[in-house]
Amino acid sequence: MIIWRGAKRVGAIARCFARLEGDWAVRVSHIVIGAVIVYLVGTALEAAQPKYMQERAPTYHAFIFGNDDYDSLPQIKSAARDLDQMREYFTNAKYRIWDMDGAGRFRSVDQFYKYMKDALEAIQPGDVVVLYYSGHGFHYGSQDWLVPLDYPTGTVDQQLLFKHAVGLNDIIAGLAKRRIDYAVAIIDACRTQPAFPFKEQGGTTVIGEPRLPGFSYTGPSLIAWSIGVPTYTGGSAIGTDSDGEMSLYTGILLKALKKKPRISELQTELSIAVHHLVVEGKIPSGAIDPRFFNSRDFTFDTKQDPATADKQKREWQTTMAEPSRLNVSDYLIGNPGSVFSSAAWKYIDDHAAEPEDASGSSLTSADAIDNSFPEALRTGKMIAIATSGFDVNFPRNTIGLPAVSPSLLENAIAYVDRAGDINEAYGARYQAKGSKLNFDIDMIGAAGAVAVNTGQISRPAPSVSAPPTFTFGRSSSIQIDSTFFEDSSGKLYAELTPGQETGGDLTSRVWADFNYRGETQPSYNILNRALREVVLDQTALDSDSIAKITKDVIQSSKDVLWVSIAVEYRPPDLSGYQKRRIEAETGAVAAAVKRDLEDALQMDRVALAEARLRAQDARIQLIKAGISGKRITSVSAEPGEAIGNGVRLRFFGTR
Known part of the structure; x- marks a missing residue:
């Protein structure tokens, strides 16, 4: 209908120019009609996917916290000034402010999460979130922790740590569930290095690190930043004993933000400011060592650059010309903060039956990917690689590990003319094996190796009732022998061969278990x-x-x-x-x-x-x-x- 009405407009314009005389009129009519046709093509493209062309500018949220008046830990008076100044900056920058209803402090873990639970309801897909925190902090158990005002003195049981401190990765994971595009954590923490002792299993007491070293988060499309970690190399962050002054790090960060709101420029500005503090004798060399943990740029300015907006719109139109979850996911990753992020998430929800990661994932055998190339190049067909229904990863780096079984390669790879043919191809293979479960079990058994993850537990026998034997301290690629599926628990057990790079003391054969997710996860990657x-x-x-x-x-x-x-x-x-x-x-x-x-x-x-x-x-x-x-x-x-x-x-x- 839109194209038909547009065609009538083109005809009307042509008739108007027909009244003019000479080549000039012809040339002008060609130019104008050409312009209208370009307009119509764009309109037709938008009409093809109208519900996915709705624009919504992202809302920028700023969570601002400054914990100063601790019950049992040393006070950080300058955190109060940090809170006020950072709140003023983000208010002027047109962010929606979340500051514990004006208090800006959280006394307990329960209070923090209750507030965050309510706040998260206001966050929509495609929004941008900045988290600022000034207060005590430490690193323990592979993540950074923010310390509420009621943190207890003495030794804390590490299994109950979540009741006393707030995990930074847990915050980001909660935000990721809201499908935000950006999360930026600005942490000015660990001032006077109070001891944070923990009691681990067996009664051993350890001390939490007095620094906030690193940060990482991998989400479906979320880009997570962590900046402003002044104690990356150890030592204490530098607060001041006055509620009228800012902490040194937040002070220089705020000045830098006002001059250079883009992260790619902010790093240099911060380094210059730190150098000046050292030259002026205010801090020793290395006392403040700001690090940025990400590689993708970000600007704190809520006003989108027109050129960027135009580029994102053109890329979204291209994506919608040949839509798929793969293309839409790639668009989200490459265009954070886009006005089409909400529409992109709607497309993903509407097409849940498609594979979540059509570009390949850690659930795919590396050997199967590589092995598919010659036939695909010869025939020009589309490749699909079957994935396992178990929560087990196959190694990305298979060099030196045993080769997978030829039967795995034969069953895992499908060559098709169209994506719509893939389900039919694998359906026949599931039927030949008796069920998809049998097909998935055979895949693990033929893999030759699996990748076990940090924290995964092994057992001396393939049974859920068997006691834990060993906990892996880091991700490792492990050679496997036989497999066993326990019907009562729905778990698959893989027998691990000793002597591999386990990151621990694996000296005898043990069994690692994997849960079955079956039809709830993709069956293949394109x-x-x-x-x-x-x-x-x-x-x-x-x-x-x-x-x-x-x-x-x-x-x-x-x-x-x-x-x-x-x-x-x-x-x-x-x-x-x-x-x-x-x-x-x-x-x-x-x-x-x-x-x-x-x-x-x-x-x-x-x-x-x-x-x-x-x-x-x-x-x-x-x-x-x-x-x-x-x-x-x-x-x-x-x-x-x-x-x-x-x-x-x-x-x-x-x-």
Whole structure:
């Protein structure tokens, strides 16, 4: 209807110009009609997805807290001034202020979360949130903690810490559930380094770190910043014993914000201010060490740049011309603060049946991704990779780990002409296995290795009633043997092989368990199509060849969704040494064979380390060239593939 009415307008304009005479009239009519046609094309595009073209400018929220008057800890009088000045800045900047209904302080954890629960109801998808906190703080148990005014003295049971302090990551996770685009945490904490002792399991007492070292959060589209961590390198933050003065760090931060509200410029401004404080003798060198924990830019200015707004609108129109959850998710990540963020989340909700992460995820076998390339390049078909229904990750870096079973590759990969054919392809495979559950169990059993995560517990036997044996201290890729599914608990157990890089004392076979989520998570990831394969020798790897190749692939493709890095590493065959040891006629011969075996193992460790370094070098260059680290995976070369001391890259994406 819109196009038809527009066509009538074009005809009317043409008839008006028909009354004019000569070539001039013809040329002008062509120009005007062309302009109207461009307008109509844009209108038709918007009409194609009208409910997803609604604009809503994001609301900017500022949560401002200044805890000064502690019950049992040293007072921080300057936190009161910090609160007032930062509240005034964000009020003038047109933020919606959240400050405990004017008090600006939270006495207890319960009070804080009750207030935040009510405040979160006012936050909508696509909004921007800044959290400012001045007060005591510490780092413990992999996250930073903000200290309420009623924090107790003495030793706190670490299992009950959540009742006494507020976890920063917990705050950001709560905000992420509201689907905000930006979260910026500004922390001026840990002033006088009061002791924060904790009692761990077994009765051991440890001291929380008197600094706020790092910060990270990965959400569905949320970009989380943490800035203003003055005690990153240790030591105490510098408050003042006066409620009429600001803390030193917040003082210089506020001045910098008023001059340079964009983060990419703020870092330099802060460094200059810190240098002046050192030169003036107000602080020793290194006393304040502000760090920014993110790589994407952000501006505290609520007024959107017209050029940015125009770019975001054009990109959203392009996204809606060929919509998918993948394209919409990519738009959200690349355009935080857009007026179309709410519409993007509506599209994602309306298309919940599509895979959540169609670009590939840690639930996908790296070997399956890489293995799909030759056939996809030959046929030009779209690639889909099956994912497991269990909450288990497959290693992104499979170099040195056992190869996956050929049956996994055969079952996991589907080549189709259209995305709509994927469900049918996998439906037939589920039926052949008897059920999707059986299909998922077989996937884990054929994987050869899994990635266990920090905090995951192992057991001596495959049973939910078995006692915990070991807790992994860091994420690790672990070789697995057999698997066992316990019907009563609905858990899959994988037997882990000892001697792998566990980050702990795994010396005997244990079982790690994984919950089944079945149909509640995506069944596959779309890698779209094979784009290009290149093999680089060591000389090319040492140059900027990867950057040039990546730039060329990006320019010639619609999007690059995944890159696999293959390096040549061949595990040694040690069977000959074992045979020689068995056949050794004397102890001296056996000892010599043992030394040869140790030499071979050492050479293998060196070869594996060199292979991983080549892959890491290529990975770093790809990231610098603009490929997200989450879209890069490393694999070993295929049998018979000659790469030598170089690397092989395979690019996947859309044309």
